[in-house]
Amino acid sequence: MTMTAPVSTATHPLSRLSAEEFTAIRGIVADAGLVGERTKFVYVGLAEPHKDVVLAWQPGDPIERRARVLLLDRATGTGADLTVSLSTGQVESSTPIDALVDGQVPILDAEFEAIEPILAADERWVTAMTKRGLDVANVRSVPLSAGSYFPDEFGSRVVRVLGFHQADAADLPWAHPVDGVVAFVDVTRGVAIDVQDHVDLPVPAERAELTPDVVRDLKPIEITQPEGRSFTVTDDVVRWAGWEVRVGFDAREGLTLNQLSIDGRSVIHRASISEMVVPYADPSPVRFWQNYFDTGEYLFARYTNSLELGCDCLGEIHYFDGVLADEDGNPRTIRNAICLHEEDYGVGWKHTDMFNGMVETRRSRRLVISFFTTIGNYDYGFYWYLYTDGTIALESKATGIVFTSAYRGEEHPFATEIAPGLGAPFHQHLFSARLDMAVDGVANTVHEVDAVRLPVSPTNPYGNAFTRKLTPLTTEKTAARTTDATVGRTWHIVNPSVTNRLGQPVGYALHPENGPTLLADESSSVHKRATFSTKSLWVTAYDPAERYPAGDFVNQHPGDGGLPAFVADDAPVENADVVLWHTFGLTHFPRPEDWPVMPTDYAGFTLKPVGFFDKNPALGVPTSSSSHCATETGHCS
Known part of the structure; x- marks a missing residue:
């Protein structure tokens, strides 16, 4: 196993993580065998040192550099909370996240992006759209955080989804909510666990156009600092x-x-x-x-x-x-x-x-x-x-x-x-x-x-x-x-x-x-x-x-x-x-x-x-x- 060499570009205990440090963090986590085929990095951030350490630090003192890393295994939906040392090049701790007690790690863009194909293949969602005269291909599925409501969802990664009709590429779908229908999607299994069609409400038809009715006659305002900045x-x-x-x-x-x-x-x-x-x-x-x-x-x-x-x-x-x-x-x-x-x-x-x-x-x-x-x-x-x-x-x-x-x-x-x-x-x-x-x-x-x-x-x-x-x-x-x-x-x-x-x-x-x-x-x-x-x-x-x-x-x-x-x-x-x-x-x-x-x-x-x-x-x-x-x-x- 190749170990990632310790690396830090920090000049202060609170220096922002640099691109080089992010690369090193990923390497340290991979070297520890914690990155699988479907592992995603949900969050990587500076594990800021204790205030006492920061206040006592003087230029020239050594800087202990750590990061907090949240991982998600998309295959299983399980998360992990890591502390990674850039100073030693090691994962100092890795704690499994108990979804029933602790909740879930934040939602990934990759999970959001998977929602529309999942619902496009779901007969219940397609039926609800067809009932309203809509082609499912023109309905934008908006996935939203589920909250904590139903015991059968506890421990699973779930989002709730509302639909918005988009007539063409320039149309703002927010003007056309497909109200009355909500889908519950398990993003780990990649399936809709429920589609509820409560009431058939008309889809608002008027487009959201940003073209003004009246153009205001305003002259330009220029901000100048002829002697430059004061900061x-x-x-x-x-x-x-x-x-x-x-x-x-x-x-x-x-x-x-x-x-x-x-x-x-x-x-x-x-x-x-x-x-x-x-x-x-x-x-x-x-x-x-x-x-x-x-x-x-x-x-x-x-x-x-x-x-x-x-x-x-x-x-x-x-x-x-x-x-x-x-x-x-x-x-x-x-x-x-x-x-x-x-x-x-x-x-x-x-x-x-x-x-x-x-x-x-x-x-x-x-x-x-x-x-x-x-x-x-x-x-x-x-x-x-x-x-x-x-x-x-x-x-x-x-x-x-x-x-x-x-x-x-x-x-x-x-x-x-x-x-x-x-x-x-x-x-x-x-x-x-x-x-x-x-x-x-x-x-x-x-x-x-x-x-x-x-x-x-x-x-x-x-x-x-x-x-x-x-x-x-x-x-x-x-x-x-x-x-x-x-x-x-x-x-x-x-x-x-x-x-x-x-x-x-x-x-x-x-x-x-x-x-x-x-x-x-x-x-x-x-x-x-x-x-x-x-x-x-x-x-x-x-x-x-x-x-x-x-x-x-x-x-x-x-x-x-x-x-x-x-x-x-x-x-x-x-x-x-x-x-x-x-x-x-x-x-x-x-x-x-x-x-x-x-x-x-x-x-x-x-x-x-x-x-x-x-x-x-x-x-x-x-x-x-x-x-x-x-x-x-x-x-x-």
Whole structure:
């Protein structure tokens, strides 16, 4: 047996896996005899070292390099969870995945691609299409994650399939849902285990044309930076306006931010979108099971777009290519996967004073780090923003094409009619941001901060007083919280051992957007599987094994994985190394204006410094000097 020689191109413990490393990982796994004729590599990612190791590392120190690898034997449907050492060239561990207990590894593209031929050969599916006057060759079979519902499916790799008619190559099939029919397919055996034809509904006929009724007369906008960029990039480390961050990329989480600091002071050790779930509200027998975990079930960063200047990003752009493993374990490069640029963000601060004649204005700008991914019908952009005043923000942009159904009328109040006979079921997009905090160090405490109305009293005789209430979140179970817009609830992450010049503990405040959490009933399967989305905030003690809020293996998992298990020991989280998990997102009641392509909808959150600085850090922003400034000096000041 030929052994693959140890190889690593890493210059830092958190360096992204390179193409050479992906090739070496595949070789190590093959050399260990773990790659058979039908073995597929489902996931290959960096097994990040413990935070303590990363923080203690200095340039020149040795780097232990490991990867996590998920394999699937397509012949048997069994999965394995491997730890591979690039430093020694060995498979350090290989753990079989118990599908009944652990769930299944994510769904492969190869499994999706096999669905249409399977159903085209199934008499029940063909009969259902023929009954509706459709040629099965013109029906696109859309395979979707099955969830966890029926005991006879437990332990098998199953997807559920809905059909969409496509009249010709240019036709958008989403306009023509073949509603009333659903197929259950065992992707390991390659057979449909059931085809259910519940109701014969008319197939919407109107095509989805993107030809506008009115062409808007808009002149071009040009973004120029005549002196070039203000940021630098060295070995994936970005430096800009006092900020420093290492950019990461993972097949499951997509873009990650590592060791985020400002002015040499740490704020976040690692930030990512660690899960998302899209639960649908239609209770019909055809659709009640629709709830997709795009991160854990599909590994949504596999579908990252190659971004284009002038379309996806404007200005002076730096691109990062993304390197992932394909399903055979070989490196696959996504060109321009991540976009980095800076942009103007309006007035940062301004004052015109009546006493000393001061007239000062400074414009704000932000650094933008983003990527876009397409999962089936929806397109998602994730934009991290760093601002000159020390603010950090995440914005999710949802666009693409809404998932459609036949519109059943007002007696079925779970969808909107968006075109003649075409429905769009109500649904949510709920994301979990994993924020491994390190506010001026790793010993942090989270306070829940509420505005408090005060009654009329001897100390408040005119009733105008109000104050705030700070409640420390001391244990993991008590730190599972929900937003409350009526009291302006925020959460402050402070470092009690570090104070500013006023003696206040330094901190950052998490400002949520106050959207609904999961709306499904507590008894539902999706509630059990997506418990993370039932709370706006969770706080856990740092554990490098706790990466995903719905658990490691989400596909067909029975539930109670992830955060419910993480907080079971109710560990203390006061003055501790803490991780915040923040649920945010959209509750979407589609509109006719969302068809045929959805205008971008936005969701996100903001982290603002609270006592982290001694004064406004944006004082250091220079005055603008431009021919467009309407002043005698040409300076906007």
